[in-house]
Amino acid sequence: MLLLQLLASGIQTGLIYALTAAGFALIFGATRIFHVAHGATFALAGYAFLETAVAGVPWPLACLVSLVVAVGFGLFMDAFVYRPILRHEGSFFTVFVAAFGMVVVVQSVLELAFGRSFVSYSSTLTRATAVLPGLYLAPIFWVIIAVTAAILLLTGVFLGRSRAGIGLRALSENPELLRAFGLSARRLSALAIALGSALAVPGAVLMAATSGLQPSIGPHVMLISLAASIVGGIGSLRGAVAAGVLLGVTESLVVSILDTQWSESAGFVLLFGFILFRPRGLLGQPVPR
Amino acid sequence: MIQRRTLLAASAASAALLLADRFSAAQEAGSYIIGTLFPMAGPNAEYGTIFTAGAQMALAHIAEDKMLRKPVELRAEDSQGTPQGGATGMTKLANVDHAIYTLIGFTGVSKAAAPIGQRNKVVMVNGGGVGPDLSGLAPLFWNVIPLIDKEIAAILPWLKAQGSKRVAVLYVDDPLGNAALQQMTAALPANGATLAGSFSIAPTAQQFGAIAAKIRDSSPDAVYFASYGAQQAQIIKQLRDNGVTQTLITYSAATIPSVRDLAEADGLVFTAQISDWTLTDPVTQRFVKDWRAKYNADPTTYHQNYYNAVRLFGMLAQSLEKADKPVDGEAMRAELLRVRRFALVGGEGSFDDNGNIAIPIQINRMKGGRAEKIG
Amino acid sequence: MTAYLLNLATLSAIFGILAVSLNMLVGYAGIFSMAHAVFFGLGAYAGAQIALQVIPDVLLAAIVAALFAAACSLCLALPALRVRGEYFVAASLGLQMLASTAFSQAQALTGGIGGLVGIPPPMLLGLDVSSAPAFLVVCLAFLALCLIGIRLLMRGSFGRSLMALRDSESAARAFGKDVAQLKTQAVAVGCAMAGLAGALFAFQEAFVNVESFTLEQSILVLAMVIIGGVGTLAGPLIGAVLLLLLPAGLSFLPFIPPTDIGSVQQLIYGLAMTLLMIFRPAGLAGRSVGQR
Numbered sequence: 016m017l018l019l020q021l022l023a024s025g026i027q028t029g030l031i032y033a034l035t036a037a038g039f040a041l042i043f044g045a046t047r048i049f050h051v052a053h054g055a056t057f058a059l060a061g062y063a064f065l066e067t068a069v070a071g072v073p074w075p076l077a078c079l080v081s082l083v084v085a086v087g088f089g090l091f092m093d094a095f096v097y098r099p100i101l102r103h104e105g106s107f108f109t110v111f112v113a114a115f116g117m118v119v120v121v122q123s124v125l126e127l128a129f130g131r132s133f134v135s136y137s138s139t140l141t142r143a144t145a146v147l148p149g150l151y152l153a154p155i156f157w158v159i160i161a162v163t164a165a166i167l168l169l170t171g172v173f174l175g176r177s178r179a180g181i182g183l184r185a186l187s188e189n190p191e192l193l194r195a196f197g198l199s200a201r202r203l204s205a206l207a208i209a210l211g212s213a214l215a216v217p218g219a220v221l222m223a224a225t226s227g228l229q230p231s232i233g234p235h236v237m238l239i240s241l242a243a244s245i246v247g248g249i250g251s252l253r254g255a256v257a258a259g260v261l262l263g264v265t266e267s268l269v270v271s272i273l274d275t276q277w278s279e280s281a282g283f284v285l286l287f288g289f290i291l292f293r294p295r296g297l298l299g300q301p302v303p304r
Numbered sequence: 305m306i307q308r309r310t311l312l313a314a315s316a317a318s319a320a321l322l323l324a325d326r327f328s329a330a331q332e333a334g335s336y337i338i339g340t341l342f343p344m345a346g347p348n349a350e351y352g353t354i355f356t357a358g359a360q361m362a363l364a365h366i367a368e369d370k371m372l373r374k375p376v377e378l379r380a381e382d383s384q385g386t387p388q389g390g391a392t393g394m395t396k397l398a399n400v401d402h403a404i405y406t407l408i409g410f411t412g413v414s415k416a417a418a419p420i421g422q423r424n425k426v427v428m429v430n431g432g433g434v435g436p437d438l439s440g441l442a443p444l445f446w447n448v449i450p451l452i453d454k455e456i457a458a459i460l461p462w463l464k465a466q467g468s469k470r471v472a473v474l475y476v477d478d479p480l481g482n483a484a485l486q487q488m489t490a491a492l493p494a495n496g497a498t499l500a501g502s503f504s505i506a507p508t509a510q511q512f513g514a515i516a517a518k519i520r521d522s523s524p525d526a527v528y529f530a531s532y533g534a535q536q537a538q539i540i541k542q543l544r545d546n547g548v549t550q551t552l553i554t555y556s557a558a559t560i561p562s563v564r565d566l567a568e569a570d571g572l573v574f575t576a577q578i579s580d581w582t583l584t585d586p587v588t589q590r591f592v593k594d595w596r597a598k599y600n601a602d603p604t605t606y607h608q609n610y611y612n613a614v615r616l617f618g619m620l621a622q623s624l625e626k627a628d629k630p631v632d633g634e635a636m637r638a639e640l641l642r643v644r645r646f647a648l649v650g651g652e653g654s655f656d657d658n659g660n661i662a663i664p665i666q667i668n669r670m671k672g673g674r675a676e677k678i679g
Numbered sequence: 680m681t682a683y684l685l686n687l688a689t690l691s692a693i694f695g696i697l698a699v700s701l702n703m704l705v706g707y708a709g710i711f712s713m714a715h716a717v718f719f720g721l722g723a724y725a726g727a728q729i730a731l732q733v734i735p736d737v738l739l740a741a742i743v744a745a746l747f748a749a750a751c752s753l754c755l756a757l758p759a760l761r762v763r764g765e766y767f768v769a770a771s772l773g774l775q776m777l778a779s780t781a782f783s784q785a786q787a788l789t790g791g792i793g794g795l796v797g798i799p800p801p802m803l804l805g806l807d808v809s810s811a812p813a814f815l816v817v818c819l820a821f822l823a824l825c826l827i828g829i830r831l832l833m834r835g836s837f838g839r840s841l842m843a844l845r846d847s848e849s850a851a852r853a854f855g856k857d858v859a860q861l862k863t864q865a866v867a868v869g870c871a872m873a874g875l876a877g878a879l880f881a882f883q884e885a886f887v888n889v890e891s892f893t894l895e896q897s898i899l900v901l902a903m904v905i906i907g908g909v910g911t912l913a914g915p916l917i918g919a920v921l922l923l924l925l926p927a928g929l930s931f932l933p934f935i936p937p938t939d940i941g942s943v944q945q946l947i948y949g950l951a952m953t954l955l956m957i958f959r960p961a962g963l964a965g966r967s968v969g970q971r
Contacts (some may be wrong), residue, residue: 017521024513024546049765096953103960107764108711112905113956115898119949123345126942131349132562133534135541143547151520151547226510227541229534231347234894235510238772245769267514275515276477276504280780287758287773294762344941353938381930382941386890387794392686396930399682415796416886424682437793477783478792506780507792 016149021267023152029263030159031225033256034218035236036243037166040255042211043244045183046204049107051114052092053240054233055121056212060085061219061228062125065136082216089212092117093205118233125230135227136220155225162217163256170214170252183207187250242286248296257297261285335375336631338363338617339403339426341393341417343385343410348533350560351432351606355409356380358431358603358610361595366618373625376617379403387416398424404632405617407610411435411479418442425633429616431609434555435480439658444633446640446659448613448648449605452480452530455555455575456487458665460495462573462679463526466551470500472524474515474539476531477504484530484555500524505531512539516546526550532557537566544568559605564673572670573678576605577663578650580677587615591649602674612648619646685811686883687927691920692818693879696825698903698915700872703829705901706910707838708865709845710759714771715900717778718748718755718870720892722877724788727795727887729878735799737808737817740878748874749867756866760859763848775894782889794888801882818879825872830912832868841865906955908962917963925951 039053064081068074096113140158143151174180182198183206193200222228243262247254262282269281289296340359342352356378363376379401381393390413397403398421406421408414409432421428422442430438430445434452438445463471473488475481481504489499501522503515519527527550529539536558543552545568556576563569581592581602591611595603603611620636623643629635637659645654653663667679697719704710722744729740758770783792790796800809801817808817832838844851844861852858881887899922907918929944955963 017517020517020520021514024517028511028513043765049768096957099957100960106909106960108705108901108905108909109956109960112902113953115902116949116952116954116956119945120953123942123946123949126345126349127939127946131345131353131942132560133350133537133566134562135537135566137567141545143545145547149520151517153545225542225545226512227538229347235508238776238894241769241772245766249765266511267517270514270518274504275518276506276509276784277780278511278514279506279509280777283773283776287770287777290758290762290766290770290773294766344938345945346941349941352941356938380938380940382926382944384941387884387886387888388690388891391884391886392690392927395686396683396927400680412792412794412888412890415794415888416884419885435793476792482791506783508779 016147018268018271020150021271022264023150023156025264025267026260027153027156027159027225027263028267029260030163031218031221031259032239032243032263033163033259034159034166034221035215036240036247036255036259037170037218037252038211038214039237039240040211040244040247040249040252041170041214042207044250044252045186045207047187048097048101048204048208049111049114050092050208050211051111051237052088052096052117052121052233053211053215054236055118056085056088056092057215057219057222057236058121058125058228058230058233059088060212060216061223061232062129062134062230064216064220065134065223065228066129068136078216078220081220082213085212085215085219086209088121089208090205093208097208098201118237122230122233129230131230133227133229134223136223138224141224155221159221162221166214166217167253167256170210173210174252179203179206183210242282246286246289246296248298251296251298254296254298261297335377336372336405336617336621337377337379337397337401337403338614339397339401339406340378340380341383341390341397341406341408341413342380343413344380344382346385348385348410350534350562351409351532352382354560354604354606355407355432355610357599358607359407359614361591361598361607362611362614362618365590365594366614371618371622383408383410383413383417385410385413387412389413390416391420393417394420394426394428398426405429405636407431407613409433411438414438414441414445418445421445427617427633427636429613431613432606433480434557435478436483437479439660443659444637446655446661448616448653448661449556449609450577450661450663450665452483452555453487454662455665456484456491458575459528459553459555459573459667460491462667463497463553464495466526468495468525468551469497470522470524470526471497472500472503472519472522472527472550474503474505474519474527474529474531476507476535478507480532481530484528488528505535507531507535509535510538512542513546516543516548519543519548520546524550526553528553530555534562536560537562537569540566540572541568556605558670559675561604564604564670564675569670570672573667574670574675575665575667576675577608578666579603579605579608579675580650580666583651585647585651587647588649588651608649612650612653615648616640616646682811685815687923689811689815689818689883691923692815692822693876693883694900694903694919694923695822695916696818696876696879697873697900698907698919699822699825699829699912700869700876701900702904702909702911702915703865703869703872705904706915707833707841707845708862708869709763710755710862710866711764711768712755712771713768713894713897713901714755714775714778715873716892716894716896717775718752718873719877719880719896719900720778720782720887720889721751722748722874723881723887723892724782724795724877725874726878727798727881728788730798730801730882731795735802735882737801737803737879737882740801740882741821741875744874744878745871746874748877749871752866752870753863755870756863759862759866772894775897779889779893782892790888792889794886794890795881796886798881798885798887800885814883818883821875821879825875826912826916837861837864902952906952906962908965911962911964914962914964921963 247258903918908914
């Protein structure tokens, strides 16, 4: 029964990782911008939700506020940080350092505005009850599964069917082709960032309810997102989601064999192994050597 | 290119020197400098804010009472919670700000700063960390908070009275957590109880769902956890969310707002030094009254500790001034060891040869966002 | 005041070595490592153990630390040979996270999170170099050695092959360069210098624990290199000095209330990082290096 329980809590953690990583995977897959500041988007989205919800705003409205904040910040990063740097042909790491600087800025702003403590959204949905003897599940477990499924479905339809969605996929593969079809690469990458930032919202809201937030959560989110995107295969949203679950389950199951302290590193062993032996990830394209 | 670079370096250096000059001039004006070396940003910054607030209240009281001939000034350094930040910050406090008395909080920071403070004859007072390795770090390193061994010794009889036969221990794998585990393992048999299981975590861990499952699997009557900072609230919430319904027990690190304000923390049992706000001695009365007036809330143990730390400075410096002795590190240590017992908030505290305080411990239970004394 | 400035200068020299060594990987070999603090840490632990167990001699500790870090650099060379770009970045991140756990678990060697305390004052071939000015001179000497070493190395055939490799791996391969060997050597040299810096750091702080060798430290060193200017000799040094002096300088700002001091400093620091990258994407000392 312990194994089943570990599997269940692994899936719950893993799906939250998956939701966390989905936005990053989308942005990175389409634009190849190493959007480290996704962690900042995530923290902003979480705090926007939490602060408005605690102030008495009904939760759907609070989610909407969170959405506006997340997309706004994503577009801001695109217009004022990434565009100018990429215009000067700044290298991959220039983008990285600039984005990391913004992670630090957002963290400080959150600390100054909302204090430095741990905050969480209290909801009865997160309380687990015994469904079987020894197996405890919380109602939020099902919510998380439903949300993830809905998001996979919606983004799948959008990327596969709509003109803009197809453009997004073409963006990563052949930007020249886009120009021939009269699509603006600039607009499309802004769209990718807006969409990816919006995807941070469900993850942030669910994280606020399950494990809580603090201003310094940004780097942690970045690590999860990056690991899931790589393990899943760069450019594959479904891969990132699958990888998120895989990471969560690994972290959870490893506890039954090894000292509990290794739980977090187990995910990174997995990442390291994938890069060495299967760099294309779970569902990605072969990597040019 | 070369010229511009040299120019840049030169102007940066001269700007730094200018600033530094201005500041050393300011402190010449004749006031006592108390330095603080706390984490002021990042995951543990909540503590820095709390520690500073307690110290500030004591400073206000010292000034009101005109306890000292010279004014006392507070200089803050951000330790960044890292040893390197601690060493650099202490070097600055000692050599640039010329602080004679410093308040410090975290173990890694303390260990890196202690030799530097000792070399510069600066008193360092810890009111936050409770790891056993903080005892006797340096002659001028004192603790105004009882260390973890005293807290665990206080909780054991209570556990026995509750009839807890199986205790699970969740601990951060550092000297503090290991000390807690060792002491528990050694003392539980005498209680007629056993260790149901021990679970180590990294200080950065944030997901405890799997650990909750393992804890439940070990079927304990009570769960003791030793962690600090934001992690505590995450542990409490996730253990509760994942079906751990047993009594959760911890030590004084839980006396921070993020734990107090957490709905899931209701029923949490924790030890801390006596912080009975109904005490009638004038020191406690005044502290509690002014605190409530200023913050519209009850103070926590950490507020009390750093208040006491600064109050201790006031008392030491006052008697040194009266005896017309210089107020410096060595003289303050001599005075501390001569007097030994001081009237502090929460009652009388007595110091041993290592400068560790002994102050009675009480057991509290969290109820409706307030700590209630239960033993 | 002097003691404080000496401390900052010594730290600048140590981080200078660290940044210069990372630049060897990032700037000359095109290997974007986010695990540099690991090798800094390995060197620091090795140096500290030598000082604690054998003899507190800076030279011996530095040599042992450098060799040890170089030996361990295979962990980094292995993924560097197999993948590139973002994949390698992720691999090095994984390595960094693993090493942090290993550092806190291997209590016998590293003291765990409690760390190693009481590292004795440094000697150099029997001379006492524990005073702050003397140790600064030692650190500066090591820094100079590293700079000279890199300059000689980069001027020679090794450097030219390495840079050819960075600019186009397939071209280098076509010219008959042994890519695997070149990369492994570059990683070993860079990590050895990081280890050396670690040994100096252990003596300077007299206390080491895992909190000094985390991902944050790796990112800080990386930022030093990028902000200073990738692939230049002076750039990483400028970056190291700037990123160490910036927080130090900010702590002199008189108007920040004590409870907000950390956040405001971090705010300015982060903003400076972003703005510098927007307005000088190639770094302070760099020419426009183009896309890599």
